[in-house]
Amino acid sequence: MAVEMIADMELVFKYPESLTPRVTHYCPGCTHGVIHRLIAEVIDELGVRERTIGVAPVGCAVLAYDYFNMDFCEAAHGRAPAMATGIKRVSPDKVVFTYQGDGDLAAIGTSEIIHTANRGELITTIFVNNAIYGMTGGQMAPTTLPGQVTTSSPRGRDVETAGWPMKMAELIGMLSGAAYVTRQAVLDVPGIRRTKKAIKLAFQVQLAGLGFSMVEILSTCSTNWGVSPLEALDWAKQNMLPYYPLGDTKVVDEVRALMAKP
Amino acid sequence: MAKELWEGNAAIAEAAIRAGLEAFFGYPITPQTEILEHLSHRLPELGRVFLQAESEIASINMVYGAACAGARVMTSSSSPGISLMQEGFSYIACSEVPAVIINVMRGGPGLGNVAPSQGDYFQAVKMAGHGDFHPIVLAPGNIQEAIDLTVLAFDLADKYRTLAMIAADGSLGQMMEPAEMPPLRPVRPPEERAAWALTGAKGRKPNIITSLYLVEEELEKVNLRLQAKLREIAANEVRWKEYSTEDADLLMVAFGTVGRVCQTVVREARAKGLKAGLLRPITLWPFPSARIAELAGRVRGILVVEMNAGQMLEDVRLAVEGRRPVHFYGRMGGIIPLPDEILPQLEELDAATRS
Amino acid sequence: MAAKGMVIIDENRCKGCGLCVSVCPVHILKLADGRFNIRGYRPVEVIDPEACTGCAMCATICPDVVFTVYRRKMRREPSTAEPVNAKSHTIRW
Numbered sequence A: 001m002a003v004e005m006i007a008d009m010e011l012v013f014k015y016p017e018s019l020t021p022r023v024t025h026y027c028p029g030c031t032h033g034v035i036h037r038l039i040a041e042v043i044d045e046l047g048v049r050e051r052t053i054g055v056a057p058v059g060c061a062v063l064a065y066d067y068f069n070m071d072f073c074e075a076a077h078g079r080a081p082a083m084a085t086g087i088k089r090v091s092p093d094k095v096v097f098t099y100q101g102d103g104d105l106a107a108i109g110t111s112e113i114i115h116t117a118n119r120g121e122l123i124t125t126i127f128v129n130n131a132i133y134g135m136t137g138g139q140m141a142p143t144t145l146p147g148q149v150t151t152s153s154p155r156g157r158d159v160e161t162a163g164w165p166m167k168m169a170e171l172i173g174m175l176s177g178a179a180y181v182t183r184q185a186v187l188d189v190p191g192i193r194r195t196k197k198a199i200k201l202a203f204q205v206q207l208a209g210l211g212f213s214m215v216e217i218l219s220t221c222s223t224n225w226g227v228s229p230l231e232a233l234d235w236a237k238q239n240m241l242p243y244y245p246l247g248d249t250k251v252v253d254e255v256r257a258l259m260a261k262p
Numbered sequence B: 001m002a003k004e005l006w007e008g009n010a011a012i013a014e015a016a017i018r019a020g021l022e023a024f025f026g027y028p029i030t031p032q033t034e035i036l037e038h039l040s041h042r043l044p045e046l047g048r049v050f051l052q053a054e055s056e057i058a059s060i061n062m063v064y065g066a067a068c069a070g071a072r073v074m075t076s077s078s079s080p081g082i083s084l085m086q087e088g089f090s091y092i093a094c095s096e097v098p099a100v101i102i103n104v105m106r107g108g109p110g111l112g113n114v115a116p117s118q119g120d121y122f123q124a125v126k127m128a129g130h131g132d133f134h135p136i137v138l139a140p141g142n143i144q145e146a147i148d149l150t151v152l153a154f155d156l157a158d159k160y161r162t163l164a165m166i167a168a169d170g171s172l173g174q175m176m177e178p179a180e181m182p183p184l185r186p187v188r189p190p191e192e193r194a195a196w197a198l199t200g201a202k203g204r205k206p207n208i209i210t211s212l213y214l215v216e217e218e219l220e221k222v223n224l225r226l227q228a229k230l231r232e233i234a235a236n237e238v239r240w241k242e243y244s245t246e247d248a249d250l251l252m253v254a255f256g257t258v259g260r261v262c263q264t265v266v267r268e269a270r271a272k273g274l275k276a277g278l279l280r281p282i283t284l285w286p287f288p289s290a291r292i293a294e295l296a297g298r299v300r301g302i303l304v305v306e307m308n309a310g311q312m313l314e315d316v317r318l319a320v321e322g323r324r325p326v327h328f329y330g331r332m333g334g335i336i337p338l339p340d341e342i343l344p345q346l347e348e349l350d351a352a353t354r355s
Numbered sequence C: 001m002a003a004k005g006m007v008i009i010d011e012n013r014c015k016g017c018g019l020c021v022s023v024c025p026v027h028i029l030k031l032a033d034g035r036f037n038i039r040g041y042r043p044v045e046v047i048d049p050e051a052c053t054g055c056a057m058c059a060t061i062c063p064d065v066v067f068t069v070y071r072r073k074m075r076r077e078p079s080t081a082e083p084v085n086a087k088s089h090t091i092r093w
């Protein structure tokens, strides 16, 4: 019956094969979920699920391996790029990606991400910037905005003592080993669609062997920002977008050629 | 194969290659950098993976990744670098992936110096990282043993899906001796990697490697399984060597380079009429406690000699359970105790235990 | 007139965050009143299935992959066949 009912309907959005059926532990409206889905859709579209190996971070996405329907491991806090390097070097035919938060990538794991990018390691990093340490309950992250109140910057981030928010897409983009680095945002439907394109390109860069690729994604944490999921989208647009401009920070010529292909 | 002259560090590196090492990740630190240097030309020439990492933290996590992918993999370092790797050791132990670690120990604490030491016994044996686990710890006393134990380390790591560590002191890494290399084993082809390894979920359910178990009962179950495995290792893999223990009145216990020095002491003591014997632990974990307890029943006293402030001493005392006096002699700062210093200690033990 | 689009809502995945409600261009989504799903959230509901365009904006922003979306195929010639009247609905288990 159901089949007949939808006979002249076209399926335009379906549950990706690269996700398990599990409902995530993420808070309602948390855009980690959107980013997971985009990665899964891209892996489906590229047809590489059966040769993809993911590396989960320590952070809210620590259980990512429960949600992705593919081989996965869980790294120590900040070390996902090193672990991914180890995997890729001994399994060069596999598609390897890390999924990391801003505390994971831009604080404790700064060294690993910089050197992994600089070596031009053929992996893809999905970097979720929500300007806070989500998992540990909302402490200041290296990406926390000036003046932003967190549980460990109760009077707002004071740049005099805590320094400035780290612009990782710019920093990583400067490294010669990085082939494609971009900053996107999943704060509205057009942004989500652009983010998916960027994630796809990042994986294609890996498949083409062009170098390291990273997509920084501005994401929300309504729980620790103390707003509703809907307000969180606006909060990020108003506060994060001015400091973290969207767009590519590194596109080498070979990647540009890849982009030009239909 | 015939004996050749080998420097300890190069011998360990070459032995790893012979054992089928597929990938090495490491960071330079004296007194073991020759391992990294040897591998930096040998591995690429064999089409295998060599990568100089940005730190020991990165090295061990690269090892962790490659081990998860099912490759034969190792890193090497010396004391301060090993300290940096400890978080990784703990993750590897909990995830139950095989990996080999070479620690060519140097003087500590702190930056210490680059002279030989056994100051990392506690670290290797008792506190290789957070949580309940022990690596298998192998302590070679000469270069042939360093070669053989390196090969064994890979096989044990694979067999038990665990960490195996070579704990050598700096002098072993730097000295030269004639030794025989085993033949070159073929590298395991990627298609033959273990069923648990991350090789892509083709035609099977995804493999997940994690050390996270949020439910208390689940983590306890994991711990119970790890403990059962450790008991199995303790039952099967204790190794040691004995010298003149059959009729000994006085037993020395010493490992690595000091164990070798104590072989000389046994000869000199016997020449002077003291019935001395030596037990040299090869596995520091699991420790040859049962054999030491047995020998303790037959001797008057025990002398532990180490290049530290008395670390293995604690395990000997635990084995002896107070039934015999256990004396200690140790040097620190990178100094190897010499026979002339040790012999008087043995004489003192002899005097103290004559009733 | 048959609906141009159809969404199927896997309601027990829904966390009631309301993001989909805010992006639906024809305003046909709302959170259930006085009704909760298996996880204790007010699940999203379609209030006017006829109006769904199948644009998939809801599915695009949903962090929990609650929606499956169908869109009526475009035809070059007018079909003589009676259009089947497929409508958005919720699946519950």
Ligand SMILES: Cc1ncc(C[n+]2csc(CCOP(=O)(O)OP(=O)(O)O)c2C)c(N)n1
Residues within 6 Å of the ligand: A058, A059, A060, A061, A077, A100, A101, A102, A103, A104, A105, A128, A130, A132, A133, A134, A135, A136, A141
């Ligand atoms: C070595 C170590 N230090 C600290 C922690 C505690 N810790 C867990 S998650 C986290 C921060 C995660 O924040 P982020 O990477 O931004 O991820 P999010 O939760 O925001 O997605 C910290 C500090 C840890 N698990 N390990």
Ligand code: SF4
Residues within 6 Å of the ligand: A025, A026, A027, A030, A031, A032, A060, A130, A134, A135, A220, A221, A222, A223, A224
């Ligand atoms: S704490 Fe923040 S980042 Fe973590 S799941 Fe909740 S909303 Fe998402």
Ligand code: SF4
Residues within 6 Å of the ligand: C005, C006, C007, C023, C024, C025, C026, C027, C028, C029, C051, C052, C053, C054, C055, C056, C057, C058, C059, C069
């Ligand atoms: S498909 Fe478009 S029109 Fe239909 S419910 Fe979703 S957002 Fe609204």
Ligand code: SF4
Residues within 6 Å of the ligand: A029, C013, C014, C015, C016, C017, C018, C019, C020, C021, C043, C044, C061, C062, C063, C064, C065, C066, C067
């Ligand atoms: S369907 Fe998705 S976006 Fe809409 S309320 Fe439920 S969880 Fe939120």
Ligand SMILES: [Mg+2]
Residues within 6 Å of the ligand: A101, A102, A103, A128, A129, A130, A131, A132, A133, A134, A141
């Ligand atoms: Mg964060």
